[in-house]
Amino acid sequence: xxxxxxxxxxxxxxxxxxxxxxxxxxxxxxxxxxxxxxxxxxxxxxxxxxxxxxxxxxxxxxxxxxxxxxxxxxxxxxxxxxxxxxxxxxxxxxxxxxxxxxxxxxxxxxxxxxxxxxxxxxxxxxxxxxxxxxxxxxxxxxxxxxxxxxxxxxxxxxxxxxxxxxxxxxxxxxxxxxxxxxxxxxxxxxxxxxxxxxxxxxxxxxxxxxxxxxxxxxxxxxxxxxxxxxxxxxx
Amino acid sequence: xxxxxxxxxxxxxxxxxxxxxxxxxxxxxxxxxxxxxxxxxxxxxxxxxxxxxxxxxxxxxxxxxxxxxxxxxxxxxxxxxxxxxxxxxxxxxxxxxxxxxxxxxxxxxxxxxxxxxxxxxxxxxxxxxxxxxxxxxxxxxxxxxxxxxxxxxxxxxxxxxxxxxxxxxxxxxxxxxxxxxxxxxxxxxxxxxxxxxxxxxxxxxxxxxxxxxxxxxxxxxxxxxxxxxxxxxxx
Numbered sequence: 001x002x003x004x005x006x007x008x009x010x011x012x013x014x015x016x017x018x019x020x021x022x023x024x025x026x027x028x029x030x031x032x033x034x035x036x037x038x039x040x041x042x043x044x045x046x047x048x049x050x051x052x053x054x055x056x057x058x059x060x061x062x063x064x065x066x067x068x069x070x071x072x073x074x075x076x077x078x079x080x081x082x083x084x085x086x087x088x089x090x091x092x093x094x095x096x097x098x099x100x101x102x103x104x105x106x107x108x109x110x111x112x113x114x115x116x117x118x119x120x121x122x123x124x125x126x127x128x129x130x131x132x133x134x135x136x137x138x139x140x141x142x143x144x145x146x147x148x149x150x151x152x153x154x155x156x157x158x159x160x161x162x163x164x165x166x167x168x169x170x171x172x173x174x175x176x177x178x179x180x181x182x183x184x185x186x187x188x189x190x191x192x193x194x195x196x197x198x199x200x201x202x203x204x205x206x207x208x209x210x211x212x213x214x215x216x217x218x219x220x221x222x223x224x225x226x227x228x229x230x231x232x233x234x235x
Numbered sequence: 236x237x238x239x240x241x242x243x244x245x246x247x248x249x250x251x252x253x254x255x256x257x258x259x260x261x262x263x264x265x266x267x268x269x270x271x272x273x274x275x276x277x278x279x280x281x282x283x284x285x286x287x288x289x290x291x292x293x294x295x296x297x298x299x300x301x302x303x304x305x306x307x308x309x310x311x312x313x314x315x316x317x318x319x320x321x322x323x324x325x326x327x328x329x330x331x332x333x334x335x336x337x338x339x340x341x342x343x344x345x346x347x348x349x350x351x352x353x354x355x356x357x358x359x360x361x362x363x364x365x366x367x368x369x370x371x372x373x374x375x376x377x378x379x380x381x382x383x384x385x386x387x388x389x390x391x392x393x394x395x396x397x398x399x400x401x402x403x404x405x406x407x408x409x410x411x412x413x414x415x416x417x418x419x420x421x422x423x424x425x426x427x428x429x430x431x432x433x434x435x436x437x438x439x440x441x442x443x444x445x446x447x448x449x450x451x452x453x454x455x456x457x458x459x460x461x462x463x464x465x466x467x468x469x470x
Contacts, residue, residue, distance in 0.1 A: 037272040044279040045436065048413035050286035052386040052420045056438040064436040071433050151287040178283035185287045198306050201280065201299040203291040 003221055004111050004189060006163050010150075010174035011117035011124045013039075014193060015131075016093040024089040028082035029075030038086075041065045043178075046118060050152040057144065058119040063087050090123055095131040096195065102214025107136040109221045111171070114139040116159045118149045139163070151182020160188075173217065177204045184208075191217055238456055239346050239424060241398050245385075245409035246352035246359045248274075249428060250366075251328040259324040263317035264310030273321075276300045278413075281353060285387040292379065293354040298322050325358055330366040331430065337449025342371040344456045346406070349374040351394045353384045374398070386417020395423075408452065412439045419443075426452055 009015060018039065022032035042062045049056050066083050076082045107113055113136050117124050121142040128134040139162065143149050146158035160167045172183035173191045180190045181204035192200065192207035193214065200206065211217045244250060253274065257267035277297045284291050301318050311317045342348055348371050352359050356377040363369040374397065378384050381393035395402045407418035408426045415425045416439035427435060427442035428449065435441065446452045 031268060033266060033268055033272075037268075037275055040272055040275040040279050044275050044282060045413055045438070047279060047282035047286050048386050048417065049438070051282050051384070052388065052417045054416075054420065060438050061436075064434075064438055068433045068436065072431065149286070151283050153287065178280055181289075182283065182287045185289065196307060198303045199299075201296075201303065203280070203284070203295050203299055 003109055003224065004171035005165050005169040006112045006114060006159075006171070007106055008156075008159055008170055008172045008183075008188070009113065009115045010172070010176060010179050011115050011127065012119055014173065014175045014179075015095050015099055015115070016127050017096045018093060020093065021086065021089050024086045028070075028085050029077065030070060030073050030082065031075075034069060034073075038062075038066055038069055041069065043118075046149045047151070047178075050149045055143075055148050058117075059087065059090075062090075090119075091126060093127060095127065095133070096213075098195075098213035098215055099131060099133065102218060103133040103136050105215060105218035106221070109218060111221070112138045112163065114141055114159065114163060116141045116143070116150065116155070116172075118143050118155075120144060151178050151185075153182070153186045156183050156186035156188060160186075171208075173214075177201050180207045181205045193217070238344055238459065239406035240400050240404040241347045241349060241394075241406070242341055243391075243394055243405055243407045243418075243423070244348065244350045245407070245411060245414050246350050246362065247354055249408065249410045249414075250330050250334055250350070251362050252331045253328060255328065256321065256324050259321045263305075263320050264312065265305060265308050265317065266310075269304060269308075273297075273301055273304055276304065278353075281384045282386070282413075285384045290378075290383050293352075294322065294325075297325075325354070326361060328362060330362065330368075331448075333430075333448035333450055334366060334368065337453060338368040338371050340450060340453035341456070344453060346456070347398065348372045349376055349394065349398060351376045351378070351385065351390070351407075353378050353390075355379060386413050386420070388417070388421045391418050391421035391423060395421075406443075408449075412436050415442045416440045428452070 022035040025034050026032040042065045045061050063083050066086055070076050070079055070082055115124050121140050124140045141159055143155045146155045148154045167187035171189045171191055174180055175193045177200055180192050184190050184205040190207045191209040194210055194212060257270040260269050261267040277300045280296050298318050301321055305311050305314055305317055350359050356375050359375045376394055378390045381390045383389045402422035406424045406426055409415055410428045412435055415427050419425050419440040425442040426444040429445055429447060
């Protein structure tokens with residue numbers, strides 16, 4: 001692939017490290033493993049709305065799913081306090097260790113960087129600023145302005161329109177195979193960040209690139225935009 | 236509501252009791268609670284394909300998700316054996332206690348009964364036969380013949396076409412709020428079976444009826460098709 005004009009980053013789990021959310025469940029007397037079921041169920045319900053031609057706000061769905069999952073959990077004394085405590089965790093997440101160096105390295109490739117999240121732009125702004133990488137991003141986008149969640153095609157189309165480039169000049173970067181699949185169907189190039197060495201599901205379109213972290217992606221893009229003699233290509 | 240012409244039942248969790256799946260995870264050295272995350276993630280990925288305009292087979296997605304979830308689980312000695320053992324569980328599920336009496340009671344309302352599953356028709360056939368209620372169902376339908384999973388509108392439209400009735404003469408019965416929401420958007424009436432007394436999420440369209448089991452639904456339909464003097468309405 002030629003160097004992309006725009007690199008589009010997913011936010012939740014791709015940039016943010018959601019591991020501390022498990023601790024928030026434990027704080028409230030619920031099993032920490034429930035965090036995995038909670039995040040999967042939040043995406044399940046947001047994607048259900050997308051499949052049915054509708055949409056909702058991430059925080060509304062995430063807290064509603066939490067209320068359902070924690071109902072009847074005998075360890076939880078105060079349901080609404082538990083929901084608030086877990087949701088508050090989104091405001092305090094940090095980024096994965098490779099982000100602080102990886103984002104500047106990707107910015108040095110000359111590509112424009114943007115984010116596109118199923119969550120709110122506010123949460124992403126806070127995350128990127130706290131991590132000291134906000135200045136590398138041209139835009140912080142949310143599907144709230146697209147009317148449908150990723151992986152609905154219109155969500156990616158929204159990013160392409162706002163950035164005024166064709167989807168085939170964009171590279172979507174995500175840890176989630178469903179995001180890689182949706183972006184590919186919408187005409188974007190894709191890179192899968194596989195920090196956990198999990199198998200890539202065969203029922204989703206394969207990524208154009210698989211990397212273990214953002215630094216490896218930056219090296220890969222550097223190599224691909226360098227000609228045989230080592231000189232930088234400008235195309 | 237007038238008595239529906241056709242009652243459409245979801246299968247997984249609505250008729251089948253999936254609680255024993257947790258035990259299958261434990262058999263293979265994985266936490267039994269992982270069953271909840273697994274089923275939510277399977278729906279997440281199937282709905283992602285639906286939102287992106289594509290589809291896949293339930294068994295393919297369920298086993299792929301399982302492979303991802305169990306990778307790196309230190310308790311699991313043989314990954315493929317564990318995947319097989321859990322997937323085999325689908326073939327041995329039973330129905331919820333209210334199904335054996337509830338289905339004949341709903342058949343006595345005079346409505347035609349069909350199932351519509353995101354899973355295969357084979358699994359549903361086996362489940363209903365083993366429970367002794369197969370003869371009450373006119374058809375056992377799968378979204379495999381619709382080209383998209385529920386809650387995509389075309390999945391419900393497929394059932395309406397096959398049954399040759401308008402969606403507004405059909406009643407979708409499900410434990411899953413996402414199914415109630417999708418069916419409602421596709422023009423069907425809806426009944427939510429709430430066996431666990433969980434809150435209904437406000438971001439989904441509300442059901443027309445909420446019942447705690449299938450027997451209560453049969454009573455409700457009996458009452459609604461009976462006039463003030465107790466006589467049966469024929470409309």
